[in-house]
Amino acid sequence: MVLNVWAHGNKVFNLYKSKPIAAMTCGMGHMGPASISNLAKDLRRKLVAEEGFKLDPEAYTLKEVAEKSEAFFQERYAKIEPAPSGPHGFEFWVGGYGANCDNAEIWKISLQNGEWLPLELVADQEQDGHVSWGGQPQAINRLLLGYDPALADALVDFGLPEEITRPLFEQVQARLSTPLVHPAMPIQDAINLTSFLVELTKRYFAFLPGADVVGGATDIATVTKHEGFKWIDRKHHYDAALNPRETDHVS
Numbered sequence: 001m002v003l004n005v006w007a008h009g010n011k012v013f014n015l016y017k018s019k020p021i022a023a024m025t026c027g028m029g030h031m032g033p034a035s036i037s038n039l040a041k042d043l044r045r046k047l048v049a050e051e052g053f054k055l056d057p058e059a060y061t062l063k064e065v066a067e068k069s070e071a072f073f074q075e076r077y078a079k080i081e082p083a084p085s086g087p088h089g090f091e092f093w094v095g096g097y098g099a100n101c102d103n104a105e106i107w108k109i110s111l112q113n114g115e116w117l118p119l120e121l122v123a124d125q126e127q128d129g130h131v132s133w134g135g136q137p138q139a140i141n142r143l144l145l146g147y148d149p150a151l152a153d154a155l156v157d158f159g160l161p162e163e164i165t166r167p168l169f170e171q172v173q174a175r176l177s178t179p180l181v182h183p184a185m186p187i188q189d190a191i192n193l194t195s196f197l198v199e200l201t202k203r204y205f206a207f208l209p210g211a212d213v214v215g216g217a218t219d220i221a222t223v224t225k226h227e228g229f230k231w232i233d234r235k236h237h238y239d240a241a242l243n244p245r246e247t248d249h250v251s
Helices: 036-049 062-078 138-145 150-158 162-176 187-207
Strands: 012-014 021-027 089-096 105-112 120-123 220-224 228-233
Touching: 012 036, 012 220, 021 036, 021 062, 021 220, 036 062, 062 089, 062 105, 138 187, 150 162, 187 220
Parallel strands: none
Antiparallel strands: 012 021, 021 089, 089 105, 105 120, 220 228
16 A cells, blocks of 8 residues: 655665765665665765775775675664565665776665565676666566566466466567667767656656656766766755755765
């Protein structure tokens, strides 16, 4: 049951100022009384300054960042009283470049109904033109994959054996997927594509019956080899012009 839909949550973060490390979250908006946004800032503080936890800024790896992020959120989740009940999920994506690394990586931390799934390497240098998405994936699934994965359950319910559905959908995806990304595409085109996919999802859910669970302003950031982490589009809850010495609005 949806109790509230908040339109101003912060879900994109720079996990280490001056370093090319980004994070994105979807699913649970809070753990106990703390929002994921505040917890991400707590995590950043630990990665920068806490003995025994902090990164070596000259020798860290993205896997190390992901593992420490996973440990941080697992500890916070275990402290929730009472423990969450009913269907719930949490994803925290960590992406960017390790120290002195030429190739980017994306790692995903996942929680499903109280069970932590294995840390997943979603993309690395072996995958050209890769697009990753989470949260409410239906619209993007249909556009990029060519089908909604829920169709598999529908076919099983109709009587198609499960051992047939996997190879069937591999063939469907091979024939109907939409190749919108090229590894050498300009960064501005990648930004435009990201904005399009987010707006597609927001419009899709705006017209569905039920709560408008995807909406509000969109935050967009890039992480590139030479420019590092850069904000492209970003909301603030107060005017930066009124706070000229404040640089850490929501990052």
